Amino acid sequence: MTAGLPAEAAGLPVGLAGTPSNVTVLARRRGAPRFTLQLISVVGGLSAWQLFAMSGIVPPLFLPKLSDVLVDLWNLVSTGKLNQHLLASGIEFGGGMLAALVVGIVVGIGMGASSRIDKLLVWWVSALDATPRIAFAPLLIIWFGIGLESKMVLVFISGLFPILLSTASGVRTTSRELLEMAESFSIPRLMQFRAIILPGAVPFIITGVRLGITRGLIGIVVGEMIASTQGIGWMLSNATDTFNMVRVFALIIVLAFVGVSLTTFARWLERRFDTWRAV
Amino acid sequence: MPDDRAVDDRAQKVIVQDVVIRYERAGFAVTAVEGLSLSVRDGEFVAVVGQSGCGKSTLLKAIDGLIPVASGYIEVDGRRVTRPGPTKAMVFQDGRLLPWRTVLGNIMLPLEGRGVPKAEAHDRAMALVERVGLTRFAKAFPNQLSGGMQQRVNLARALVVNPQVLLLDEPFAALDAQTREYMQQELLNIWERDRVTAVFVTHQIDEAIFLADRVLVLSSSPGRLRREFVIDIPRPRQLAIKRTPQFHAYEDAIWSEIGAFGGDTSGAPVQPVVTSGAVA
Ligand SMILES: Nc1ncnc2c1ncn2[C@@H]1O[C@H](COP(=O)(O)OP(=O)(O)OP(=O)(O)O)[C@@H](O)[C@H]1O
Ligand SMILES: [Mg+2]
Numbered sequence: 001m002t003a004g005l006p007a008e009a010a011g012l013p014v015g016l017a018g019t020p021s022n023v024t025v026l027a028r029r030r031g032a033p034r035f036t037l038q039l040i041s042v043v044g045g046l047s048a049w050q051l052f053a054m055s056g057i058v059p060p061l062f063l064p065k066l067s068d069v070l071v072d073l074w075n076l077v078s079t080g081k082l083n084q085h086l087l088a089s090g091i092e093f094g095g096g097m098l099a100a101l102v103v104g105i106v107v108g109i110g111m112g113a114s115s116r117i118d119k120l121l122v123w124w125v126s127a128l129d130a131t132p133r134i135a136f137a138p139l140l141i142i143w144f145g146i147g148l149e150s151k152m153v154l155v156f157i158s159g160l161f162p163i164l165l166s167t168a169s170g171v172r173t174t175s176r177e178l179l180e181m182a183e184s185f186s187i188p189r190l191m192q193f194r195a196i197i198l199p200g201a202v203p204f205i206i207t208g209v210r211l212g213i214t215r216g217l218i219g220i221v222v223g224e225m226i227a228s229t230q231g232i233g234w235m236l237s238n239a240t241d242t243f244n245m246v247r248v249f250a251l252i253i254v255l256a257f258v259g260v261s262l263t264t265f266a267r268w269l270e271r272r273f274d275t276w277r278a279v
Numbered sequence: 280m281p282d283d284r285a286v287d288d289r290a291q292k293v294i295v296q297d298v299v300i301r302y303e304r305a306g307f308a309v310t311a312v313e314g315l316s317l318s319v320r321d322g323e324f325v326a327v328v329g330q331s332g333c334g335k336s337t338l339l340k341a342i343d344g345l346i347p348v349a350s351g352y353i354e355v356d357g358r359r360v361t362r363p364g365p366t367k368a369m370v371f372q373d374g375r376l377l378p379w380r381t382v383l384g385n386i387m388l389p390l391e392g393r394g395v396p397k398a399e400a401h402d403r404a405m406a407l408v409e410r411v412g413l414t415r416f417a418k419a420f421p422n423q424l425s426g427g428m429q430q431r432v433n434l435a436r437a438l439v440v441n442p443q444v445l446l447l448d449e450p451f452a453a454l455d456a457q458t459r460e461y462m463q464q465e466l467l468n469i470w471e472r473d474r475v476t477a478v479f480v481t482h483q484i485d486e487a488i489f490l491a492d493r494v495l496v497l498s499s500s501p502g503r504l505r506r507e508f509v510i511d512i513p514r515p516r517q518l519a520i521k522r523t524p525q526f527h528a529y530e531d532a533i534w535s536e537i538g539a540f541g542g543d544t545s546g547a548p549v550q551p552v553v554t555s556g557a558v559a
Binding site (some may be wrong): 185196200 | 362363369373375388391392
C-alpha cells in the first residue's frame with residue numbers, strides 16, 4: 001500500500017497509518033492545495049493581465065484592459081447580441097456534427113466490418129483526412145454560399161474523418177476470442193454485431209467524437225471568418241477589421257469557454273465508456 | 280478394469296473416429312491431431328489429459344464444430360458435426376465474458392441468440408445465477424468479479440442452454456489451488472443434478488481423476504489416444520477422496536503413463552508423493 005510507506009519511513013505504526021479513514025484524509029489534504037493552486041493560477045494570471053494593461057507599457061490596441069473586456073462581454077450578453085450569433089454558430093456546428101456522427105459511424109462500421117468496402121473507400125478517406133480541411137473553405141463558400149450551409153458542410157468534413165477512422169478501427173479490433181465464443185453459441189451474425197462488435201467499438205467511437213468536436217470547432221471559426229453574415233467567427237473578423245481589440249478579446253474568452261465545455265463533456269463521455277475498455 | 284459396469288450400457292453420445300486436424304497458416308500446415316479415435320457415452324464424464332500443445336483444445340473445438348476435421352469424422356448423437364449447435368456448449372479456459380454486460384446479461388446471451396423471449400431468458404438465466412451461487416452478483420460486471428466467480432459465470436452461460444454435451448477447456452487452470460479445488464467440488468455438485476455428458480480438458484491429473492468416470496491420456500504432437508483409465512470411484516464424490524490410497528494409486532498410474540512417453544513435464548505439476556495401496 002503506497003499510503004503506508006511514508007508512515008513506515010516516519011516510524012509510525014503502519015497498521016494505524018494505513019487505515020481507510022487516514023487514506024481519505026490524505027487524499028483530501030492533497031486535493032485541497034491542488035484546487036488552491038489552480039485558483040491562484042487563474043486569478044493571478046488575470047490580475048497580471050489587468051495590471052500590465054493598466055501600466056501603459058503597451059498601447060490598448062495591443063492589449064486592452066481585462067476590465068474593459070469584461071464590460072464589453074457583459075454588454076454583448078445583456079443585449080442578446082452574443083446569443084444571436086452563438087445560436088447561428090451553434091446551428092452550424094450542431095448540424096454539421098450530427099451529420100458527421102451519422103455518416104462517420106455508419107461508413108466507419110462498413111469499412112471496419114468489410115474489407116471490400118474498406119478497399120473501395122480507403123484511398124479517398126486517407127487523402128481527404130490528410131488534407132487540411134480549411135483548404136476546402138473557399139470552395140465550399142462558392143458551392144454553398146456564405147450562409148449557414150457552407151459552414152455546416154465545413155464542420156461536417158472536419159468532424160467526419162476522426163469519427164469514421166476510429167469507428168472503423170474499433171470494429172476491426174473486435175476480440176477474436178469473443179467472436180469464437182459467439183460462434184460456439186450459434187449467435188446470429190446480426191446479433192454478434194449488436195451485442196459484441198458495436199459495444200466493443202463504442203470507446204473508439206467516443207474518442208473519435210472528441211477529436212471530431214475539436215476539429216469541428218476550428219472549422220466553424222475559420223469558416224465564418226472567411227465569409228459569412230453571422231456567427232462568432234464573423235463577429236471576430238468584424239472586430240478585427242475595425243480594430244476593436246476589446247471585442248476580439250471578449251470573443252476569444254467566449255470561444256475558450258465553449259471549447260473547454262465541449263471537450264470536458266467529451267472527456268466525461270469517454271471516461272464513462274472507458275470503464276469496460278480497461279478490462 | 281471390469282466390463283460389467285452400468286456405464287457401458289449407455290449409448291455412444293460422442294464418437295471421434297480416425298480424426299486428423301490440421302492448421303494451415305501462411306502456406307504451411309501444422310498437424311495438431313492425427314488418427315485420434317475415442318468415444319463418450321451418454322451421461323459420462325470424461326477427462327482428457329496430455330502435455331501442452333498435444334491438441335486438447337483443438338479436439339474440443341472440433342467436437343463443438345468450431346474447426347473442421349481434415350479426415351475421419353466426429354459424430355454427436357449419430358450425426359456428423361459440421362458446426363456448433365444447440366445441443367453442445369463450451370466452457371472456455373479464458374472467461375470470454377462480455378465486459379459490457381452484467382453477470383445476468385452474459386448468461387442471457389446464448390438464449391437471446393436462440394430467440395428465447397426476454398422474460399423467459401431472464402428467468403432461466405437467473406435460475407442459473409442462483410445455481411452457481413452468484414445471486415448477489417447478478418447485476419455486477421465481469422471486471423468486478425474474482426477469477427473464480429468469472430468462471431462460474433462462464434459455466435452458467437454454458438449450462439443455461441441445457442446442453443446435452445458439455446465441453447470444458449481447462450476451466451479452472453487460471454485459478455489458485457484452493458479456489459480450483461472448491462470449483463471442482465461445485466462443478467460435480469452441479470453436474471450430479473442432470474449428469475450431462477461432459478468432456479473436460481485439464482492439465483491436472485488429480486482434477487481429472489476426481490471429476491471423471493474415465494481419464495483419456497493423449498500422446499503429444501500429433502495428438503493420439505495413448506491410453507485410458509476407468510476411474511472406479513463411487514459418486515457422489517467429495518474432495519476427501521483425494522487423500523485415499525485408491526486415488527493416489529490412480530494418480531501414480533496415470534503419471535507413470537505420461538512419464539513413459541513424454542519425459543518433458545515442464546509446466547506440469549510436480550508428481551505427488553504416493554503413500555501406498557493399489558488400484559482397486
Ligand atoms: N490457430 C492455430 N493456428 C495454428 N496452429 C495452431 C492453432 N491453434 C493451435 N495450433 C497448434 O496445434 C497444436 C495443438 O494445439 P492445442 O491448442 O490444441 O493444444 P492443447 O493441448 O490445448 O495445449 P494446451 O494444453 O497448452 O492448451 C499446437 O502445436 C499448436 O501450436
Ligand atoms: Mg488448450
